[in-house]
Amino acid sequence: MKFCSACGASVSLQVPAGDSLPRHVCVDCGEIHYLNPKMVVGAIPVWEEKILLCRRAIEPRLGKWTLPAGFMENRETTAEAAARETLEEACARITVGPLFALVNIPEISQVHLFYRAQMLDLEFAAGIESLEVALFAESDIPWDTLAFRSVRFALERFFEDRRNGQYGTHAQDLSLLHSHTKEGT
Amino acid sequence: MKFCSACGASVSLQVPAGDSLPRHVCVDCGEIHYLNPKMVVGAIPVWEEKILLCRRAIEPRLGKWTLPAGFMENRETTAEAAARETLEEACARITVGPLFALVNIPEISQVHLFYRAQMLDLEFAAGIESLEVALFAESDIPWDTLAFRSVRFALERFFEDRRNGQYGTHAQDLSLLHSHTKEGT
Ligand SMILES: [Zn+2]
Numbered sequence: 001m002k003f004c005s006a007c008g009a010s011v012s013l014q015v016p017a018g019d020s021l022p023r024h025v026c027v028d029c030g031e032i033h034y035l036n037p038k039m040v041v042g043a044i045p046v047w048e049e050k051i052l053l054c055r056r057a058i059e060p061r062l063g064k065w066t067l068p069a070g071f072m073e074n075r076e077t078t079a080e081a082a083a084r085e086t087l088e089e090a091c092a093r094i095t096v097g098p099l100f101a102l103v104n105i106p107e108i109s110q111v112h113l114f115y116r117a118q119m120l121d122l123e124f125a126a127g128i129e130s131l132e133v134a135l136f137a138e139s140d141i142p143w144d145t146l147a148f149r150s151v152r153f154a155l156e157r158f159f160e161d162r163r164n165g166q167y168g169t170h171a172q173d174l175s176l177l178h179s180h181t182k183e184g185t
Numbered sequence: 186m187k188f189c190s191a192c193g194a195s196v197s198l199q200v201p202a203g204d205s206l207p208r209h210v211c212v213d214c215g216e217i218h219y220l221n222p223k224m225v226v227g228a229i230p231v232w233e234e235k236i237l238l239c240r241r242a243i244e245p246r247l248g249k250w251t252l253p254a255g256f257m258e259n260r261e262t263t264a265e266a267a268a269r270e271t272l273e274e275a276c277a278r279i280t281v282g283p284l285f286a287l288v289n290i291p292e293i294s295q296v297h298l299f300y301r302a303q304m305l306d307l308e309f310a311a312g313i314e315s316l317e318v319a320l321f322a323e324s325d326i327p328w329d330t331l332a333f334r335s336v337r338f339a340l341e342r343f344f345e346d347r348r349n350g351q352y353g354t355h356a357q358d359l360s361l362l363h364s365h366t367k368e369g370t
């Protein structure tokens with residue numbers, strides 16, 4: 001950020017009164033511009049024993065497999081975001097269930113949420129951001145060509161919980177250096 | 186948003202190619218500026234049978250009671266945000282436990298998260314954004330002067346789960362018109 005989005009003047013990095021971190025402050029109108037983490041919300045769409053995955057048609061990780069997920073929009077709920085992304089990327093309609101995984105990636109200021117979801121029918125197809133979309137049994141998941149570590153975490157925990165017959169809510173902090181898993185109750 | 190934060194030129198609302206929603210697009214450099222929901226992260230700090238609440242010294246809801254919570258910063262995790270806000274607003278140190286509540290407020294594009302937390306000691310005091318900070322037993326919670334409905338939801342579910350001897354992860358969508366509670370497993 002170099003310019004004030006409110007008035008177009010320059011911004012400078014300053015610690016505002018009563019604050020503890022440097023912020024982009026407008027040198028003209030004084031507006032303080034805060035930068036906040038972004039939420040990426042996705043679904044784990046289930047049909048019988050299988051999971052719906054999308055192969056990415058866009059960077060990053062073009063050609064790799066992912067759960068349908070994307071940046072949450074203003075004025076929607078997390079569940080609405082999960083359903084919208086599934087419709088956009090996989091042309092599939094789902095009923096969104098409970099929150100299943102929350103993954104922090106602080107180095108890029110992102111929080112990823114994945115919801116359990118039930119597919120309403122067998123209609124699905126590659127959306128504009130997908131090369132192909134397919135249902136995978138656990139034994140066929142393309143573990144070596146998954147796009148994101150948060151997707152791997154959600155899938156691993158999902159199959160583990162399914163084997164145990166009880167689904168929880170799982171959390172993980174991802175870093176380029178290490179990863180730390182924190183389990184919920 | 187009226188001006189491009191990258192180059193200072195004007196922005197106009199347009200639907201970019203391949204997109205479905207109008208975005209603020211720079212008329213000069215072409216940068217697309219996305220607006221995304223903000224996360225508010227807080228804690229439910231517990232000491233024995235009591236919960237730590239803060240009385241707000243700032244608007245909105247000046248003078249009302251709240252759980253320590255605030256906007257998540259870039260480059261921190263959700264648990265770090267909960268601990269930081271508790272330190273800033275209540276001068277209290279906590280161990281952050283599992284995620285307890287997720288509240289969507291789509292009309293203001295916010296997602297509130299509350300974590301269960303254990304106070305490390307009995308040292309606490311009003312931070313700069315608090316008028317006072319105090320421990321409350323369930324029977325003493327100031328239900329009529331709580332600052333936010335998401336705080337009420339988190340506290341109600343917390344005491345309910347404590348009575349039942351098992352804590353879950355709870356979700357709610359709040360609206361000015363109605364509220365809808367979705368329970369996790
Ligand atoms: Zn300005």
Ligand SMILES: [Zn+2]
Binds near residue numbers: 190192193213214
């Ligand atoms: Zn520009």
